[in-house]
Every structure is written in C-alpha cells, then in structure tokens.
Amino acid sequence: VRLVETGGGLIQPGRSLALSCSTSGFPFRDYAMSWFRQAPGQGPEWLGFIKSHNKGGQTEYAASVQGRATISRDDSKAIAYLQVSGLSVGDTAVYYCSLGGAAAVWGPGTLVTVSS
Amino acid sequence: DVVLTQSPLSLPVTLGQPASISCRSSHSLVFSDGNTYLNWFHQRPGQSPRRLIYKVSNRDSGVPDRFSGSGSGTDFTLRISWVEAEDIGVYYCMQGSHLPYTFGQGTTLEIK
Numbered sequence: 001v002r003l004v005e006t007g008g009g010l011i012q013p014g015r016s017l018a019l020s021c022s023t024s025g026f027p028f029r030d031y032a033m034s035w036f037r038q039a040p041g042q043g044p045e046w047l048g049f050i051k052s053h054n055k056g057g058q059t060e061y062a063a064s065v066q067g068r069a070t071i072s073r074d075d076s077k078a079i080a081y082l083q084v085s086g087l088s089v090g091d092t093a094v095y096y097c098s099l100g101g102a103a104a105v106w107g108p109g110t111l112v113t114v115s116s
Numbered sequence: 117d118v119v120l121t122q123s124p125l126s127l128p129v130t131l132g133q134p135a136s137i138s139c140r141s142s143h144s145l146v147f148s149d150g151n152t153y154l155n156w157f158h159q160r161p162g163q164s165p166r167r168l169i170y171k172v173s174n175r176d177s178g179v180p181d182r183f184s185g186s187g188s189g190t191d192f193t194l195r196i197s198w199v200e201a202e203d204i205g206v207y208y209c210m211q212g213s214h215l216p217y218t219f220g221q222g223t224t225l226e227i228k
Binding site: 043044045046060062063096101102103104105106107108109 | 165212217218
C-alpha cells in the first residue's frame with residue numbers, strides 16, 4: 001500500500017490549495033479516503049473524508065474547513081483530492097491523506113505554507 | 117465535539133520496562149453499529165503517524181505484540197510490555213465514532 005501527496009508549497013493568503021493523493025497497492029474504489037493536517041509543533045487534525053462510491057460517496061468535513069474544502073476522488077486513476085479555498089496563515093501545515101476512515105495508512109505528507 | 121484527554125503527556129521510560137498511556141473520552145465511543153472506533157497512532161520525529169491499534173484492541177499488521185490496547189466506553193489504555201529504543205516519539209489516540217473525528221493531545225515517550 002502506497003500513498004503520496006503532491007501539490008504543496010508556498011501559497012499567498014486568500015488563495016486556494018489543490019492537493020492530490022496518488023495511491024497504489026489496494027483496491028482504491030472500495031475504500032474511503034481521509035485527509036488530515038498537522039500544524040508545526042501540533043498534533044494531527046482530521047479534515048474530512050470521502051466514502052467509496054459503493055457506500056454512497058458522501059463527504060464529511062471538519063468545522064475548520066467546512067464551506068472552504070472539497071474532497072473528491074477519481075477511482076479510474078486511484079487518486080483522491082483536497083481543495084481548500086480562502087487560505088489563511090492558520091492553514092499552514094503538513095497535509096496528509098490516509099486510507100480509510102480509520103486512517104490505516106498515511107502518506108508522507110506535503111507541506112503547505114500560507115504566507116505573503 | 118468529543119474531547120480525548122491523554123495522560124501522561126510526557127512518559128520517560130527505561131529500556132526494557134513497561135509503559136502505559138491513558139486516553140479518556142468526554143463521550144462514550146460506542147458507535148451505533150456496536151463497534152468502538154478508538155485508534156492509537158505512533159509518530160516518530162519527522163515521520164507520518166503510523167496506526168498501531170484500531171477498534172480499541174486490534175493490532176495493525178507488522179505491529180509488535182509488545183503493544184496492546186484495551187478499554188471500553190470512555191476509558192482506554194495503550195500498553196507497551198517492554199519499551200525498546202524504536203518506541204520513542206509521540207503517541208496519539210483518535211476517535212472515529214463521532215463527527216468530527218478528534219485526537220488526544222499526544223504523549224511523548226522518551227528513554228530515561
């Protein structure tokens with residue numbers, strides 16, 4: 001099982017981030033995918049998940065990103081996505097994708113720095 | 117939101133000695149399907165979290181049997197039968213029974 005996040009970097013306040021989570025080694029379409037983040041020196045924070053299409057494909061979000069975030073998936077490419085708009089300095093963190101709602105396996109993460 | 121309170125926050129342990137971390141929840145973590153979605157993670161410096169235990173007491177593949185989880189309802193414990201050098205880092209409990217999913221503050225295990 002392998003997960004790799006891409007798309008991080010330096011982003012100006014007010015702009016958006018768009019992250020991808022490329023996966024391999026498991027039947028992607030059968031699993032929910034979750035996103036987390038970890039601000040410098042802090043513990044992990046759950047951001048949300050997307051269920052498999054077999055289980056309805058619903059998404060759920062944390063209050064901190066509700067209304068600003070969209071989690072989506074492309075089962076044909078085995079990729080999950082996270083988009084977050086209206087970024088502020090407080091969104092600076094390492095962003096992780098994870099397998100399943102119970103976060104069985106995590107990617108290495110991608111650093112997002114929000115700064116002018 | 118469900119608040120998870122871990123103790124201790126700092127855990128100095130001698131190599132070869134046991135260690136124990138408590139995770140107490142503000143709400144029962146029994147889900148409507150009867151399962152209790154309480155997980156334990158270990159994070160070494162500079163690395164991603166790694167899940168050790170899921171649904172209270174189930175060890176993930178490759179996790180040494182020195183690690184065990186127990187508990188029910190609102191009180192949960194992670195035990196390490198004997199600590200090895202590779203066990204240093206921060207341990208987090210996380211609940212997946214109630215939205216939003218939440219983590220404990222973390223317990224830093226260090227070698228004395």
